[in-house]
Amino acid sequence: MAPVNRRFGGYIFDLDGTVYLGEKLLPGARETVGVLRAAGSRVVFLSNKPLQTRGDYAEKLTGLGIRTSAEEVINSSWVLTQWLVHKAAGASLFVIGEPPLLTELLEAGFRFTEQADEIEFVVASFDRAFDYHKLQIAFDAIRAGARFIATNADRYCPVPDGGLPDxxxxxxxxxxxxxxPVEVVVGKPSPITVNALLNHLQLAAEECIIIGDRLETDIRMGQESGMATAVVLTGVTTPALLAHSSIRPDYVLEQLSDLLGWCS
Amino acid sequence: MAPVNRRFGGYIFDLDGTVYLGEKLLPGARETVGVLRAAGSRVVFLSNKPLQTRGDYAEKLTGLGIRTSAEEVINSSWVLTQWLVHKAAGASLFVIGEPPLLTELLEAGFRFTEQADEIEFVVASFDRAFDYHKLQIAFDAIRAGARFIATNADRYCPVPDGGLPDxxxxxxxxxxxxxxPVEVVVGKPSPITVNALLNHLQLAAEECIIIGDRLETDIRMGQESGMATAVVLTGVTTPALLAHSSIRPDYVLEQLSDLLGWCS
Structure with missing residues (x-):
């Protein structure tokens, strides 16, 4: 496979399975990010998971040895909030989601209501307290004309013993x-997330590379938007899965330090 | 439209929107059923709704003036129970459903468990106490190899103020x-329900007519199985809906007494 023999202006790193696995950094992650930053490239971390805020992820990365500010993290709850601020600032929402998402939306000036005929948007997200009562409100609101959007469309979130319905x-x-059908899903691989990334990096897609462990989200999004793509085999993608997929990333990495081919 | 100028051996009546609406009998229902029974035809009542047992429906019909025994009612929870008894008697189940369905399955000798690796069938049904905990168990069980079946696939159950997610x-x-994808849905319009009906009536499909207010379930099932079909315009189907549908019932009834064309 081709070595990565150029340096990009922007590096977009998926988190789980790419930079860390659970509570442990993956081999070479800290060194690689350090070299890229020192060389003047911009780095951003990207997650579809709406269970933590950008600040939570920054804290986790910093704790693991990669100093990161909240502004260097983009996740689906933040992208959704920005999208809604732009499209319908101050709108009345009914959110099926967890407290970090609710807090983010409240702080951005949105109102929450359970009155079906007042709800302008039903927001579907990862919610471990999802129940029939919430489903009934969403049903009533959508039948009364509310729009239906989502942070992400992941089926489940992998955990050590299996997975959590997402x-x-x-x-x-x-x-x-x-x-x-859900109208808008802002998370990976949506172009809404691509726009948020490029705005943040202040770079064109062609100057960026996305590095992740999932062909269907990370790599697909990169390809559809004109970024370079690198799959790293430290997460869900195995060599066998890669061989059978129609999605062909530009680079295949055993570990993140393979990104530094241009250094040697 | 053609008048119903023959008497059938078996009459299969949908319930809600056909025989009654909420707590009121629809015009002509009692008289029509009385004439058919007196003439020697067999009558059975059919519902997809798994929130009541056959006995509950029989009691309701009797209370409204149509004397009915539990054996003359077929609903999706009973069809599911019979199907499972035939396919996997005594199996370990995880059921997302309400107490009448649970009772029916328990009485038929099935075991319930929440241990994902012991669950042989996940049963999805109408459940107003559906929550994330149940979803997690279903997810774990299906990932561990459990089969996935359902009583019915109705999207919602109409109620006076709107609907309940079904x-x-x-x-x-x-x-x-x-x-x-769900493997088996036993309720209308499944052939499993057709078999249960014909077994119960001890008649061939050609000798039966199904009367209902829904084109997509009642009429479609009748047509696919070779029964005669009559839509009655006292429920969800309006003349406009009928005109725009590709499903063409044999008969269109203003009310149930139009079934008695052969009498006059």
């Missing part, structure tokens, strides 16, 4: 009773 | 996180 389950439940 | 929402949530 926003894909909430979307499925709402679509299952309303027959109305 | 089994379609539970199916959607499970499919949304597992990516595994």
């Amino acid at each position: 926003a894909g389950a909430v979307i499925g439940a709402i679509e299952g009773c309303t027959a109305k | 089994a379609g929402a539970v199916i959607g949530a499970i499919e949304g996180c597992t990516a595994k």
